[in-house]
Amino acid sequence: MTVILLALGAACCLGLGFVFQQAAAQHAPMKDFLSFRLLLDLVRMPLWVAGIGLMVVGMALGAVALGMGDITLVEPLLATNLLFAMALSRRLTRQRLGRSGWAGLWLLAGGVTAFIVAGQPQGGRSNADPMWQWLIMGMVLGAALLLAAVAKRERVHVSLEAALLGIAAGLLYGLQDALTRISGERFGAGGWSGLLISWQPYAIVVLGVLALLFVQSAFESAPLRLSLPALTAAQPLAGILCGVGFLGDQLRVTPGALATEVIGIMAVVAGIVLIGSHPAMPPGAGQRENARELQPH
Numbered sequence: 001m002t003v004i005l006l007a008l009g010a011a012c013c014l015g016l017g018f019v020f021q022q023a024a025a026q027h028a029p030m031k032d033f034l035s036f037r038l039l040l041d042l043v044r045m046p047l048w049v050a051g052i053g054l055m056v057v058g059m060a061l062g063a064v065a066l067g068m069g070d071i072t073l074v075e076p077l078l079a080t081n082l083l084f085a086m087a088l089s090r091r092l093t094r095q096r097l098g099r100s101g102w103a104g105l106w107l108l109a110g111g112v113t114a115f116i117v118a119g120q121p122q123g124g125r126s127n128a129d130p131m132w133q134w135l136i137m138g139m140v141l142g143a144a145l146l147l148a149a150v151a152k153r154e155r156v157h158v159s160l161e162a163a164l165l166g167i168a169a170g171l172l173y174g175l176q177d178a179l180t181r182i183s184g185e186r187f188g189a190g191g192w193s194g195l196l197i198s199w200q201p202y203a204i205v206v207l208g209v210l211a212l213l214f215v216q217s218a219f220e221s222a223p224l225r226l227s228l229p230a231l232t233a234a235q236p237l238a239g240i241l242c243g244v245g246f247l248g249d250q251l252r253v254t255p256g257a258l259a260t261e262v263i264g265i266m267a268v269v270a271g272i273v274l275i276g277s278h279p280a281m282p283p284g285a286g287q288r289e290n291a292r293e294l295q296p297h
Helices: 002-025 037-042 046-068 071-078 081-093 098-119 130-152 158-196 200-221 224-246 255-276 286-294
Strands: none
Touching (some): 002 046, 046 071, 071 224, 081 098
């Protein structure tokens, strides 16, 4: 129960933080798209700093949850950050949930519950073959960088551009969560000295900065509904892949359990898409989006 409450607290902070970040990022100059100058521009905006503060708190709570629980349990719960983002956005826009909003809410909550109940995640220790670990991490990182490279091409549609960057950021955050879990194990075994001589903490910082650049560029270029659902869907998928692939987490693999787990994940993704496309999600950079699409390439 403590792990669940920590993960939900992290999701709340992340969801609220994303809304604040997007509200600020839409006013950043487009010439800084996918450039580290974008972060320097944003840090001057109090609303963005507040959003980052909430995100940092959320990541800290998530790290504690990952240290106490299994990544295959924590990641689906972190996906509920979209519910908290929707709650804040609904209050700002005064839009009712309606059928699509309620359907998305129940699909997301029900999918997370079904996956956890059917899978019964059980943690282990990161004792997988190092080559297998590097292969999975390379696949996740390579996919994220490839998506970002495609998004940077001039002829990519702005809506697709934001979605691709959202997926890329989500993959990096999922990988970051896996390395956070390993770092917690290093700290538990050797204290600060054992942690600081390992490479994982430094990789976490690099992945965090890169993911932050991707997600802020997505927030800058298009409405929140085009990027946040993609990010929210990709993060738990990457985290679960890492958890089962090399962190030693185990899920029930009976035919019935596997079928329910797959249905649960599909329900989570469907709920994320429905919530993300709801009118209550702030339009953000909609006018800038239209202006960019009218420009010749």
